[in-house]
Structures are given as C-alpha cells and as structure tokens.
Amino acid sequence: MKRKMTIQEIARLAGVSKATVSRVLNNRGGVSPETRRKVEEVIRLYSYTPNLVARGLSLKRTSSIGLIVAHTAERLSSHLFFIEFLRGISAILDERGFRLIVATAESEDRYETSCRSMAEGGVVDGVVVLGVRRNDKRLRYFLRAGIPVVTVGRPIGFPRVDYVDVDNAGGARVATEYLLRLGHGEILFINGPREHTASLAREKGYRAAFRALRREVDEGLIVYGDFSFESGYETVRGFLARGKAPSAVFAASDLAAMGAITAFKEAGIRVGHEVSVIGFDDIPYAHFFDPPLTTVRQPIYEMGKEAGRILLLRLEGDTGSERLHKTFPTQLIVRESTIRS
Amino acid sequence: MKRKMTIQEIARLAGVSKATVSRVLNNRGGVSPETRRKVEEVIRLYSYTPNLVARGLSLKRTSSIGLIVAHTAERLSSHLFFIEFLRGISAILDERGFRLIVATAESEDRYETSCRSMAEGGVVDGVVVLGVRRNDKRLRYFLRAGIPVVTVGRPIGFPRVDYVDVDNAGGARVATEYLLRLGHGEILFINGPREHTASLAREKGYRAAFRALRREVDEGLIVYGDFSFESGYETVRGFLARGKAPSAVFAASDLAAMGAITAFKEAGIRVGHEVSVIGFDDIPYAHFFDPPLTTVRQPIYEMGKEAGRILLLRLEGDTGSERLHKTFPTQLIVRESTIRS
DNA sequence: ACTTTGCTTGAAACCGGTTACAGCAAGGAG
DNA sequence: CTCCTTGCTGTAACCGGTTTCAAGCAAAGT
Numbered sequence: 127m128k129r130k131m132t133i134q135e136i137a138r139l140a141g142v143s144k145a146t147v148s149r150v151l152n153n154r155g156g157v158s159p160e161t162r163r164k165v166e167e168v169i170r171l172y173s174y175t176p177n178l179v180a181r182g183l184s185l186k187r188t189s190s191i192g193l194i195v196a197h198t199a200e201r202l203s204s205h206l207f208f209i210e211f212l213r214g215i216s217a218i219l220d221e222r223g224f225r226l227i228v229a230t231a232e233s234e235d236r237y238e239t240s241c242r243s244m245a246e247g248g249v250v251d252g253v254v255v256l257g258v259r260r261n262d263k264r265l266r267y268f269l270r271a272g273i274p275v276v277t278v279g280r281p282i283g284f285p286r287v288d289y290v291d292v293d294n295a296g297g298a299r300v301a302t303e304y305l306l307r308l309g310h311g312e313i314l315f316i317n318g319p320r321e322h323t324a325s326l327a328r329e330k331g332y333r334a335a336f337r338a339l340r341r342e343v344d345e346g347l348i349v350y351g352d353f354s355f356e357s358g359y360e361t362v363r364g365f366l367a368r369g370k371a372p373s374a375v376f377a378a379s380d381l382a383a384m385g386a387i388t389a390f391k392e393a394g395i396r397v398g399h400e401v402s403v404i405g406f407d408d409i410p411y412a413h414f415f416d417p418p419l420t421t422v423r424q425p426i427y428e429m430g431k432e433a434g435r436i437l438l439l440r441l442e443g444d445t446g447s448e449r450l451h452k453t454f455p456t457q458l459i460v461r462e463s464t465i466r467s
Numbered sequence: 468m469k470r471k472m473t474i475q476e477i478a479r480l481a482g483v484s485k486a487t488v489s490r491v492l493n494n495r496g497g498v499s500p501e502t503r504r505k506v507e508e509v510i511r512l513y514s515y516t517p518n519l520v521a522r523g524l525s526l527k528r529t530s531s532i533g534l535i536v537a538h539t540a541e542r543l544s545s546h547l548f549f550i551e552f553l554r555g556i557s558a559i560l561d562e563r564g565f566r567l568i569v570a571t572a573e574s575e576d577r578y579e580t581s582c583r584s585m586a587e588g589g590v591v592d593g594v595v596v597l598g599v600r601r602n603d604k605r606l607r608y609f610l611r612a613g614i615p616v617v618t619v620g621r622p623i624g625f626p627r628v629d630y631v632d633v634d635n636a637g638g639a640r641v642a643t644e645y646l647l648r649l650g651h652g653e654i655l656f657i658n659g660p661r662e663h664t665a666s667l668a669r670e671k672g673y674r675a676a677f678r679a680l681r682r683e684v685d686e687g688l689i690v691y692g693d694f695s696f697e698s699g700y701e702t703v704r705g706f707l708a709r710g711k712a713p714s715a716v717f718a719a720s721d722l723a724a725m726g727a728i729t730a731f732k733e734a735g736i737r738v739g740h741e742v743s744v745i746g747f748d749d750i751p752y753a754h755f756f757d758p759p760l761t762t763v764r765q766p767i768y769e770m771g772k773e774a775g776r777i778l779l780l781r782l783e784g785d786t787g788s789e790r791l792h793k794t795f796p797t798q799l800i801v802r803e804s805t806i807r808s
Numbered sequence: 809a810c811t812t813t814g815c816t817t818g819a820a821a822c823c824g825g826t827t828a829c830a831g832c833a834a835g836g837a838g
Numbered sequence: 839c840t841c842c843t844t845g846c847t848g849t850a851a852c853c854g855g856t857t858t859c860a861a862g863c864a865a866a867g868t
Contacts, residue, residue, distance in 0.1 A: 130589070130612070132854055133854060133856095134854075142817075144854085145820095146817065146818075148856055149817095151855095156817085158815080161816080175584065176855065177855065179520055179589045179855090180855040180856090183521050183524050183822095183854080183855075183856095184823050184854080184855050184857085190590075205751075208550065212571075226568065227531070227569075228557070228567050229566070230567075242516065246516040247517070247518060248471070248518045248519060248520050249566065355755060384755055410546075414725055414729065473824055473825085475824075483848085484848045484849075485824085485849095486827075486848060486849080486850095488825095489825070489827080495827095497846060497847085498846070499845080499846060499847090517825065518825065520824080521824035521853090522824080522825050522826075523825090524823090524852095525825050525826045525827085525853050
C-alpha cells in the first residue's frame with residue numbers, strides 16, 4: 127500500500143508547478159514538448175492518477191450519473207428489465223468514462239433521502255429514472271437542483287423532461303390483432319397496474335386492434351394485475367373456475383403470461399394447441415418456456431443505451447432547450463404459445 | 468432551479484462562521500442550543516444540503532463503495548445472481564447511507580482502466596468483487612491502493628482478503644447423495660468451467676457423495692460446461708445421440724439443468740418420471756419451470772448483505788487484521804424434477 | 809537598440825467542505 | 839479580586855485538483 131501521490135508531489139519531482147502538471151494531465155496546450163515529456167515520465171514512474179474527488183470539486187462535475195430504481199424489492203419482471211437496461215446504459219457510460227451510481231431503497235422514506243442527497247449532494251451530473259409515474263415526486267428534486275434527467279417511460283406531467291420509451295400501444299395492438307386474425311374472438315387481457323403509464327398505453331393498443339378489425343371489446347375481459355406471475359395465474363384460474371375459458375390471453379408481461387399458461391396446464395388445457403397466450407417483454411426465459419412464448423419484444427438494452435446517450439448529450443450542453451426523446455418500436459416474436467383457433 | 472447554497476452562505480445568513488455550521492451539520496458538540504437552533508432554522512429555510520464531493524475531499528472518504536462485476540456481457544445465470552446480490556448489498560449500504568457505484572465493462576482493456584480509476588481515483592472507500600478468479604489481477608489494484616476488498620467466492624491466492632462464499636462442496640454433495648439414494652447409479656455431472664473455483668468445489672462435493680456411499684465415480688460422466696442453458700442442452704443431446712442415456716443429471720447451474728431437461732423433453736423422455744435432474748442456484752424461474760426444478764439453493768441475497776456488512780466493518784476500522792469471511796450453507800429444494808429410480 | 813508578439817510557466821485564488829487552535833466571556837474556587 | 843476552568847465561537851489551514859492572470863523570455867519586427 128503505497129501512499130497516494132498528489133499533483134503537488136508530482137510537480138515537485140518533475141521540477142515544475144501544479145499548474146503545469148494539470149495541463150499535462152488534461153492535454154491542455156501551452157506546454158513545451160520537453161516539459162511535457164518530463165512530467166509524463168514522472169507520472170508514469172510513480173503511476174500517478176489524479177484524485178477524482180478533488181477534480182470533481184474543482185470542476186463541479188463528477189463524471190458520474192445516477193440510476194434511480196423504483197424499489198429494490200421490485201418484481202422479477204422489473205429485475206430482468208433492470209439488468210438489461212443496466213447493460214445498455216453501462217455500455218455507453220463506460221465508453222465515455224462515466225461512472226454509474228445505482229440508487230435503490232428498501233423503504234419509501236429512505237428512498238426520499240437517497241434521492242435528495244443524490245440530487246443535491248453534487249455527486250452526480252445527471253440521472254436516469256426508471257419506472258416513472260405521473261407527477262413523479264422524484265423528478266421534482268432533480269429538476270429543482272438543476273440536474274438533467276432522462277426517464278424511462280414518458281414522464282406525464284413533465285412536458286420538458288427527456289425520455290426514452292417503447293411503443294406500448296403499438297406493441298399491444300399488433301399482439302391483439304395477431305390473436306384476432308388467428309380467429310380468437312374473445313381475448314382476455316391481463317394488464318399491468320392501472321396507474322402505470324405503460325398499462326394505459328397497452329390498453330389503448332388492445333382496444334385499437336378491436337376497432338381496426340371492427341370487433342367489440344368485451345369489457346369483462348380486461349383485467350388489471352401487477353405484471354407478476356401470480357397475477358396471470360390467479361386471473362386465469364378465476365376464469366376457469368367460473369367456467370369461462372377464454373380462447374386467448376394477452377398478458378402485459380411475460381411473467382403474467384407464464385402464470386396464465388401454468389394455470390391452463392393445471393387445468394389440462396394445452397397452450398399452443400387449444401388456447402393461445404401472448405406475453406410482453408421477451409425476457410430471456412421466454413424461449414425456454416414450455417411452450418416457448420410468443421411475445422412482444424422490447425429493445426431494453428437499446429433503450430438503456432439511448433437513455434445514456436441522451437443524458438450525455440445534455441451534459442455536454444450543446445443541445446437546445448428542445449425535449450430529447452426516443453420511442454422504440456416493439457417486435458412481435460412468434461413462438462409456440464399461439465395457434466389458429 | 469435555485470442556485471446551490473454553500474456552507475459559507477448559510478453561515479453568513481445565520482450570522483455565524485462556517486465552522487459552526489459544520490458543527491451543527493455533523494452534530495458535533497460545542498454549539499450552544501440557541502445558535503444551533505438558529506443555524507438549523509436557516510438550513511431548513513433554504514433547504515440546504517452540504518456538497519458531498521467537497522466533504523469527500525476533506526474527509527478522504529466518500530461513503531460510496533464499488534461493485535465490480537466481471538463482465539457486463541456475462542451469462543444469464545450471472546445476471547440473476549447479480550440482481551439478487553445487488554438487492555442484498557443495497558439493503559445494507561442504503562441503511563448506512565452509502566452509495567453504490569457499479570463498475571462494468573464491455574471489453575477487457577476498458578475494464579482495466581475502469582478498475583484502476585476506481586482504485587486510485589479516491590471515489591470509493593471499498594469494493595466488492597464479483598466472480599473472483601485465481602490470482603485475480605483486479606484485486607492487486609485495489610490492494611495496492613489500500614482499498615478494502617471483499618470478494619464473492621474464496622479469493623485463491625489472496626489469503627488475507629475478506630470474502631463471502633457459499634458451501635459449494637456441501638451443496639453438491641447433498642444433491643449427489645440425494646440422487647444416489649433415489650437409486651440412480653450413474654449421475655451425469657454437468658459442471659461449470661474448470662478454472663472457476665466454485666466448479667472445483669462442486670466437483671469435490673460430487674466425488675465426496677460417491678465416496679460416502681462407497682460407490683465408484685465414472686469419470687466419463689463428469690463434463691465441463693459454462694453454466695449456460697446451451698451447455699446443459701448440448702451435453703445431454705450428445706449423450707443421448709451416443710445412446711448413453713443417463714438416469715440422472717446434476718447440473719452446476721439451474722440454467723444448465725433447464726437445458727438438460729429440454730434435451731430430454733425433445734427426446735421424449737419425461738424428466739421427473741423417467742429421469743431425475745437437479746440444478747444449482749434456485750433462480751426465481753426454477754419453480755415455474757416444467758417440471759418445477761429440484762435444485763440447490765444459494766442464499767444470494769444474504770450473501771450480498773453479508774458482503775456489505777463485512778466491508779462496512781472494515782471501513783469503520785475497528786477490526787483487527789484477521790480475515791473476515793462467511794460461508795453460507797446451501798439448501799436442497801426438492802421439487803418435481805427428481806424421482807426414485 | 810527597442811518594442812512587439814507569442815509561447816511557456818508559476819503564483820495564487822478558487823471549488824465547498826472539516827478541523828486544529830486560539831480567543832473570549834462567564835462562572836466557580838481560592 | 840484574581841486565576842482557572844469551561845463552553846462557545848471564529849480564524850485559518852487543509853484536502854487535491856483547475857484556472858486566471860501576470861510575468862519571463864526568446865524570436866521577430868521596426
């Protein structure tokens with residue numbers, strides 16, 4: 127454990143001033159070639175690296191951005207979303223020398239303090255907020271502190287905040303139309319939570335599909351869940367118990383779709399033969415499932431990358447005041463859980 | 468976007484000096500009750516929060532710790548491990564007001580720079596290293612820089628580095644014995660990569676089970692994979708193609724077990740009826756699988772928590788020079804992929 | 809020979825906190 | 839009434855960088 131070198135010591139050893147060392151470190155001009163060489167020599171010799179905290183204080187930017195996760199104890203589907211997203215954003219940040227600070231919290235009040243300290247402590251230059259809600263309190267902290275924000279999902283109530291999103295309505299519509307075209311008249315729609323913006327958009331898509339094919343929506347077939355396996359499982363069990371077996375299910379998450387399929391299986395109904403089920407997300411397990419799941423793929427990794435790109439663009443400041451955003455298309459991945467009716 | 472307050476301005480507004488404000492902020496003694504009240508009043512009024520970067524520079528600690536992930540583009544099994552682990556460690560760090568910086572990298576050389584800057588830039592007080600290998604280069608950086616390290620998995624070659632681990636040998640032994648006791652004579656062992664320490668320990672456990680029951684190990688039944696679905700799938704396909712259908716499989720990961728099961732299914736062999744398969748990990752999908760997977764559970768969340776605890780203990784400094792470590796027990800979770808032979 | 813120009817360099821201020829130390833007032837002991 | 843605590847507070851140095859500004863100096867221009 128060598129003691130940590132400072133710029134001052136390097137300067138002394140190279141026989142120059144701190145200012146010159148700083149110029150060399152940051153490739154500023156105005157240093158003679160020989161001085162530069164000499165300083166670089168000393169830096170290499172002592173394998174000096176500048177203290178990033180001190181640099182951060184001086185520059186008022188830290189080259190790190192925060193990733194604000196809704197709740198640590200979130201559901202599995204969120205986990206898989208999270209990990210893919212993380213990979214995407216890391217790829218970009220890493221490339222540009224930025225660090226990623228992940229903020230999570232077990233409880234609601236801890237969450238607040240965690241957000242506040244991140245917003246006001248000057249430890250991050252910008253943040254990406256996952257699982258944004260209507261009039262999200264968290265956003266206010268960051269905006270008030272003047273920290274650039276990119277949300278994942280359209281931030282309703284914040285018309286100027288940058289975001290990345292996925293075409294939820296379009297994806298849901300394509301999936302629903304696919305089922306309708308397969309000849310399924312009644313499609314049970316197991317949606318996410320009512321307050322979730324994504325849920326609303328997906329419901330819109332579901333209805334649009336019926337409208338496009340001039341069919342009536344049976345309101346009794348729209349059910350709100352929470353994206354979980356259990357919500358799919360219980361919903362289908364409930365329908366089967368009441369003797370109302372739907373011929374097709376469109377679930378707003380792959381997990382819920384898997385739950386639905388499991389319920390059908392237990393009732394001896396073969397999915398992909400007698401009934402069709404479509405999920406949403408295309409989580410990595412979707413194609414290992416039995417039957418392999420037909421689903422609507424979200425390009426989560428790409429969304430992570432794009433969120434990172436937008437944030438960095440903002441940080442570099444060469445953007446106008448126009449809102450930056452990108453909505454990604456979805457893709458229907460047809461596997462074996464769907465069949466012509 | 469209000470301009471950010473500094474301690475100086477608060478001091479001026481409260482009619483005291485920076486030092487006094489600092490004392491109030493940190494609950495130091497030696498401040499009269501009325502002064503304290505006055506300062507707190509001003510702080511609240513302007514909802515001032517101290518700049519954590521400046522504090523970090525002054526204190527030479529930043530209250531943030533790094534989580535070093537092997538590679539971003541790792542396999543799915545690692546992902547699920549990662550997310551659970553992250554939840555665990557976050558729970559602890561969060562409780563103690565620490566931030567988590569996640570270091571990942573797409574390529575090997577970026578990875579190096581990322582580690583180095585984290586080790587030497589003074590941005591983290593300590594690190595947790597995931598997926599540690601023999602004589603891991605990364606550890607050297609951190610140790611050289613005097614940064615406390617906790618590894619996940621026993622760090623071979625570093626006898627003084629703290630770690631958390633799971634009883635890989637014990638878990639593998641229990642699983643293997645369970646299969647042997649079910650009457651399976653030949654157990655195909657689809658292990659992880661040879662160089663992985665966990666793989667070695669699991670193989671040891673596999674052999675120990677045979678020895679305990681006075682049976683011979685058939686060396687041809689020990690195969691090295693990479694924990695992936697594909698490695699399980701291909702291995703079983705290979706065996707079936709050569710007409711050597713094993714009656715039981717023990718896979719070193721749930722993913723590999725699922726791959727094996729899929730291969731059996733495709734060959735028309737019913738797992739949980741004709742053959743038995745046991746996995747390792749107990750990933751969240753294990754019980755949704757068809758058949759629900761018998762597996763060896765690792766307490767990943769708890770391991771995350773413990774890693775955090777150990778690291779914080781180290782940072783508080785009130786520990787001796789003794790190595791801190793904890794090895795967690797595994798638990799055999801019997802579901803429906805195993806059957807008496 | 810004297811000014812101008814341009815390049816290189818260092819001194820010093822600054823970023824926003826923490827803390828050692830000294831000063832000062834009030835209260836108690838002798 | 840003096841001396842000594844004791845408690846509160848402010849001054850100033852420090853953490854380790856960046857950056858402004860002025861100065862030094864050599865080459866070029868007049």
